[in-house]
Amino acid sequence: MKKGALVILSGFSGVGKGTVAKRLVEKYGYSLSVSATTRKPREGEVDGRDYFFKSEEDFRNLIDYNGFIEYARYVENFYGTPRKFVEEELDAGHNVILEIEVQGAFAIREQYEDALLVFITAPSAQEIKNRLIGRGTESEEVINKRLSRAVEESEDMCQYDYIIVNDDLEVCVDQVHAVVTAQACERRHNMELVKETMEGLKTL
């Protein structure tokens, strides 16, 4: 059985990565990888849906048991991608989507050479700024912080395999899925069929 594809989504804050991931689950049956974290749940967050909420002790234990395909500490808290879910889903032939920061994406690429690193962006820099502002009623300070974060993220953009603009959500989702479909058609993923065909034709 063919393994599933591992799709890593990164991109600017406010650009709609979460919505893209959700649509890939709904529209194309992707399996969504849920991160584990030691931070406390915010209002409305559900354990197992938004995050797996863990104590720091449990989280450190999982690190020791190679339980994460990548993890990182931001400020006070740990965040990690549970290995078991990702590997079981891939082995079952399901496409797995995960939304992750740049550093995590690169760490995963080192372990999964077939991982597809997709950077989601907006049609223009102005539009990225509009979306950062448009989110709510944030102070200028918060907006400036987000903007300088975006400048940093833009520098990693050109290390991604694919750059996809989220202007029309359905177009964007279909493009991500096209990348996965195309990968499955690559010669190196079809060498068994090639061999069977070559040998089969000779012996018929």
Next chain:
Amino acid sequence: MKKGALVILSGFSGVGKGTVAKRLVEKYGYSLSVSATTRKPREGEVDGRDYFFKSEEDFRNLIDYNGFIEYARYVENFYGTPRKFVEEELDAGHNVILEIEVQGAFAIREQYEDALLVFITAPSAQEIKNRLIGRGTESEEVINKRLSRAVEESEDMCQYDYIIVNDDLEVCVDQVHAVVTAQACERRHNMELVKETMEGLKTL
């Protein structure tokens, strides 16, 4: 303006390449490249639709004027892919599809590094044989000739970028289109957007 993609379809005889190309034109608006040839039209063939029918003198003239992106002689006749149509369509941002033999495909790849070489096959060697036989009421000799040709073609299969099975026509057509869509999303085809975004974010 973004250039269109150049898609080269090759594959076993009887595997439905022509139908796949036709559906790409109908469903996704691809431009179909029509070959020129010096052979005489068969019954029902229309000049400009099936082939551009040329005299040998005209054909040789076009060769001298670099009028073909590839050409070859089979038995008594010349076959070639007119350059003008392909380049104008690509420049206009249209995806161009062309159905061609293995040698022509490789000749084109040398000139167009972004050409997508797609090999269309059937789900199994037995199925390829069934389709070769299934075409009509050919003699055993003709079938054996076709079969040994298929053995040769299968050896070139593993030099194609993509291997796509034509089992369900619509699935096959959508997979070819996914390959084109994915290519347009590749980082190297989006460096202008990346640069604009990086610079735009810094100067906002």
